[in-house]
Amino acid sequence: MYESVLSLSPQQQSSETQKKMGDTKVETISRLAQWKIDNFGPCSYKKSDPFKLGLWNWHLAIEKNRYLYVRLFPEPSRVSKDQPPLARFILRVSNLGLSRRPYISPIHERLLRNSDDFVWPVDTTFYGRFIIDVEFLDLKICPSTGGQAVSIWPTQGNMQSLASQSALQTISRMLYEEICTDVTITTVDGTLKAHKAMLSASSPVFQSMFLHDLKEKESSTIAIDDMSWESCRALLSYIYGTMNPEDFWKHRLGLLAAANKYDMTNLKDACEESLLEDINSGNVLERLQEAWLYQLDKLKKGCLTYLFDFGKIYDIKDDLSNFFQTADRELLTEMFQEILTAWKPA
Structure with missing residues (x-):
């Protein structure tokens, strides 16, 4: 040898x-x-x-x-x-x-x-x-x-085909020029016009509003009073396929809440993947709260791995006291289990 x-x-x-x-x-x-x-x-x-x-x-x-x-x-x-x-x-x-x-x-x-x-x-x-x-x-x-x-962040993606670009331009005009709109959305600071068909195709919750005898069907108005006009505009841009990466990056927390509320699985997954991309010591506790609130298992695991497997919990010890006072008890229990696993003698 x-x-x-x-x-x-x-x-x-x-x-x-x-x-x-x-x-x-x-x-x-x-x-x-x-x-x-x-x-x-x-x-x-x-x-x-x-x-x-x-x-x-x-x-x-x-x-x-x-x-x-x-x-x-x-x-x-x-x-x-x-x-x-x-x-x-x-x-x-x-x-x-x-x-x-x-x-x-x-x-x-x-x-x-x-x-x-x-x-x-x-x-x-x-x-x-x-x-x-x-x-x-x-x-x-x-x-x-x-x-x-x-x-390379956050604008990775494939080039659209010419046919897709033409379709997106048409749909974009429908939204931004309010062509044949048939529903009004009211937000906390303004109103927007949209199309029932587009909303129904994107969300079973919206579809249910217009299929059943609910007030939204009768009045052709949807009240979204937990979103700003700008965030709701970003949501519509996603639904109509016209969202740019910068707007998605800026409004992803608001979009995550909307995706959870209106059962938009693809948008929820996209927000989770995006939030996983830039975990750091300044946002990891906030991300952990969002993961727990919206049942995002991949994001939760990523945050816990960052904190315990990579030892970054020592970098945020000054922020932990307030976090422990406000966080859900079940989440804290899971965190302590991670601590015991991470500190278990080899």
Whole structure:
């Protein structure tokens, strides 16, 4: 066995050593990547396994000389060559099991093509077991032919066919020019015109209003007194297929409430996926409340994973007191169960 290892090249020996050490896997959730390193002592270099985030596969690497150096770079591929990422991110290094303060980088924004494009020197006293976090604030595509970099968030999607574009333009005119509208929607700060057929096709709740002898059928008026005019306009834009990503991003919490109220499953799922994309320490408790209120299991699991599996509950300890006073008891019970699981001795 010893002779077989010696027969390998230095690069192969390094790869074999990393496999034996077994701590090269990087976990990801939302826009956060976390590398837990169990042992980094005499080894002077270690590279993580590739991890997927955005359009690219990434690597983290560490090496120790006078300082501990951290590198972040995309895995060589046609995508990273033709569409290299312009990344905006924060790095954080913290010891496992120690109370010392983590080492946090400033916000970096770099065009990353290879392992030499970003090297960050860290306090040399980090050793043994520690964690490296990378939180991506934005990822943009830089075309190899030049031109303006374009963010991959939140506007990913497929190009519409010409036929679909024509249909959407027609439907858009029906809404915005109020062509043959037959129902009025009243909100807390204004009114909107729409079509019963479009509303009925989008929601069984709306359909029931117009099929049965309810006041909405008789008056051709729907009172939506828990939405603003602007949020309700965004809801109609979704129903008519004319919503742009920026409006969806701006009104997604209001749209989530409406989707739950009017049984619009696709919209509810879209809101949940969107809210999963940008969980951070500033919004995770609010997202957890929304997940509990609207029974969003994926979002709830994502928030709990972020807090406990990734250890981010320590970053929001100042906000927990108010949260514990207002949160549902069943939710708090589930959180404490997660705490017991996360802190259970290995």
